[in-house]
Amino acid sequence: MDPTDDGTEINVSSGNESGSIAMPPLLLGTYTPKIDAKGRVALPSKLRGQLGSGMVMARGQERCVYLLPQAEFRRIAMRIQRTSMGNKAARDYLRVFLSGAVDQEPDKQGRILVPPMLRDYAGLADDIVVIGVGTRAEIWNRASWESYLSDKEQGYSDIADDVLPAVDF
Numbered sequence: 001m002d003p004t005d006d007g008t009e010i011n012v013s014s015g016n017e018s019g020s021i022a023m024p025p026l027l028l029g030t031y032t033p034k035i036d037a038k039g040r041v042a043l044p045s046k047l048r049g050q051l052g053s054g055m056v057m058a059r060g061q062e063r064c065v066y067l068l069p070q071a072e073f074r075r076i077a078m079r080i081q082r083t084s085m086g087n088k089a090a091r092d093y094l095r096v097f098l099s100g101a102v103d104q105e106p107d108k109q110g111r112i113l114v115p116p117m118l119r120d121y122a123g124l125a126d127d128i129v130v131i132g133v134g135t136r137a138e139i140w141n142r143a144s145w146e147s148y149l150s151d152k153e154q155g156y157s158d159i160a161d162d163v164l165p166a167v168d169f
Helices: 045-051 070-084 088-099 116-122 142-153 156-163
Strands: 040-042 055-059 065-069 102-104 111-113 128-132 137-141
Touching: 045 065, 055 070, 055 088, 055 116, 065 070, 065 116, 070 088, 116 137, 128 142, 137 142
Parallel strands: none
Antiparallel strands: 040 111, 055 065, 055 102, 065 137, 128 137
16 A cells, blocks of 8 residues: 555555556546436546546536546545534535535436536536546536636636646656
8 A cells, every 4th residue: 555645545556457556537628518408418428438437516616517536526525524624614615515416327328417406506508518627527508618718718828837837848
């Protein structure tokens, strides 16, 4: 077992590859599936395969819906819970985050149901966008996503130095 950055331990052997660490999925890209009248979304097969059969939907920042593999959702919730007792902001965040979270499994057609509470929260109607954001996917109202992206693209190169560590290429 090796320690992670938060002090938990991970098993470094998985499957047939002794000594390897199972990497979390790397969700990438932008997709424009439709959401039907019942709130069902057919996830792109590539994202569905990376998210796994069980996933969790939760309120995201900027009025989107997070879609996380169960292991990633549990990791985030556990990290927040470690600080929540003495930190009011963490308690508040945890309450909102967990109270809006729901387990999901795709049906036989690969669709997931976005509950009315989360559709209302994110303003999801007919026109949506699903984006890969590393260890999670996000479901956005298409107009909100386009507005957000347009606003953030202006400063994209300006913030790179603050966000990215110094990397020698």
